Amino acid sequence: xxxxxxxxxxxxxxxxxGQMAEKKHYKSIIQREKQLRELPTIASRFPPTDKLFDxxxxxGNTVISVDYFKRFIAALRNLLGGRVTSYExxxxxxxxxxxxxxxxxxxxxxxxxxxxxxxxxxxxxxxRKNAIGSVEVLAYGTALIASGSGNEV
Amino acid sequence: MKxxxxxxxxxxxxxxxxxxxxxxxxxxxxxxxxxxxxxxxGLSAGFLAPYIPFATEQRLVASASYAIExxxxxxAERYLQQVTDRVVKVMDLPEEIDITLHYSAGDxxxxxxxxxxxxxxxxxxLAKLPNENALAMLLAHEIAHVKHRDPIxxxxxxxxxxxxxxxxxxxxxxxxxxxxGVYTMLHFSRVMEQKADTEALQAxxxxxxxxxxxxxxxxxxxxxxxxxxSGEGVEFMxxxxxxxxxxxxxxxxxxxxxxxxxxxxxxxxxxxxxxxxQSSNDIQxx
Numbered sequence: 474x475x476x477x478x479x480x481x482x483x484x485x486x487x488x489x490x491g492q493m494a495e496k497k498h499y500k501s502i503i504q505r506e507k508q509l510r511e512l513p514t515i516a517s518r519f520p521p522t523d524k525l526f527d528x529x530x531x532x533g534n535t536v537i538s539v540d541y542f543k544r545f546i547a548a549l550r551n552l553l554g555g556r557v558t559s560y561e562x563x564x565x566x567x568x569x570x571x572x573x574x575x576x577x578x579x580x581x582x583x584x585x586x587x588x589x590x591x592x593x594x595x596x597x598x599x600x601r602k603n604a605i606g607s608v609e610v611l612a613y614g615t616a617l618i619a620s621g622s623g624n625e626v
Numbered sequence: 627m628k629x630x631x632x633x634x635x636x637x638x639x640x641x642x643x644x645x646x647x648x649x650x651x652x653x654x655x656x657x658x659x660x661x662x663x664x665x666x667x668g669l670s671a672g673f674l675a676p677y678i679p680f681a682t683e684q685r686l687v688a689s690a691s692y693a694i695e696x697x698x699x700x701x702a703e704r705y706l707q708q709v710t711d712r713v714v715k716v717m718d719l720p721e722e723i724d725i726t727l728h729y730s731a732g733d734x735x736x737x738x739x740x741x742x743x744x745x746x747x748x749x750x751x752l753a754k755l756p757n758e759n760a761l762a763m764l765l766a767h768e769i770a771h772v773k774h775r776d777p778i779x780x781x782x783x784x785x786x787x788x789x790x791x792x793x794x795x796x797x798x799x800x801x802x803x804x805x806x807g808v809y810t811m812l813h814f815s816r817v818m819e820q821k822a823d824t825e826a827l828q829a830x831x832x833x834x835x836x837x838x839x840x841x842x843x844x845x846x847x848x849x850x851x852x853x854x855x856s857g858e859g860v861e862f863m864x865x866x867x868x869x870x871x872x873x874x875x876x877x878x879x880x881x882x883x884x885x886x887x888x889x890x891x892x893x894x895x896x897x898x899x900x901x902x903x904q905s906s907n908d909i910q911x912x
Contacts, residue, residue: 476802477802480802488645492645503636506634507633510631510632511631512631513630513631514631515629521629542645543645546645546648546652549653549655549800550652552655552656552659552795552800553655553656553659558640558641558643559645561639561640562640565639586629
């Protein structure tokens, strides 16, 4: 009985707090994406050749953890199979947040573009399956800064 | 070439399912799965475990240092043994099974049958019994468990099911789902009790020619449950059927078999009652 109560409290807390945090985060993500729209991020390895650019590595990094509710749903999914939808939004948030941080960095450097953008995802919980349920998402790319606008390398 | 960054359309990388709906669907699915697994394993254990030879069961207990009360030769125990012998005689036990009765002077209101044909009765329960018929019912019930090989079946069932649940649920956050398995397992336990009741009532009938007094046992247990405030609650959460249901089932059984439900009760001998009191005093002196 006590177990059930603890479980229900954790689930309710996980659900309410997790949902609230998620909503808030998405709102901020969408807003900041709009702010940084003028800075294109491109996956191509071939930068434009019409102009001379200085190149600089930029990166954005996010570590995000899963709440009790999402983790329970994912554990049930482990049993029955299917899409782990509860983690989809989690990872979507982490990727977009990382890209935003990378763009912020590039923007602060006065970049015109970020090329060759890539993502790396790493699970922090390696070897400790249930103790930590966090992932790290790293977005990185080459910022192209118009020559002469910064220090020569 | 022009490079620009357009607004990202929402909802492509994220499946739009309400989390609570997802939870409901998954919980139902997992519960059905667990109940099915436990039920199938429970049935198989019930089918296979009786093939374990009784001698193996006895060896199993002999190697485990069971904390069973040592025998003393008091009036109370002699009388208990006497009733047990009479009950055993009418119960048609298979040849290899023998019953060892243990008396414990403890206050516990209980009696149980365990591996190797060991039956333990506690003074706490004996002192509440109103007549010999109820005592015979109690002993016959426990002996019926041994006859049906219930202790070894329960052990097999418990080990198999907990292993399966361990593998299935792992050491994840899902261990709570194991509750669904526990409640399914209790179903088997209640079936065992019911069968033991049936067998015991038959033994009481054979012994006395009527079944009067037999249900007094459950009335006693029921009264004790009420008084101790350990309310019985919901049947599916219990290892035993509810007391009132047991009495009802037994009365129905007696009438359907046309066993007389009256015929006079046999009183417990005074020496036995005195013996119980004596052993209780002994325990307090220690």
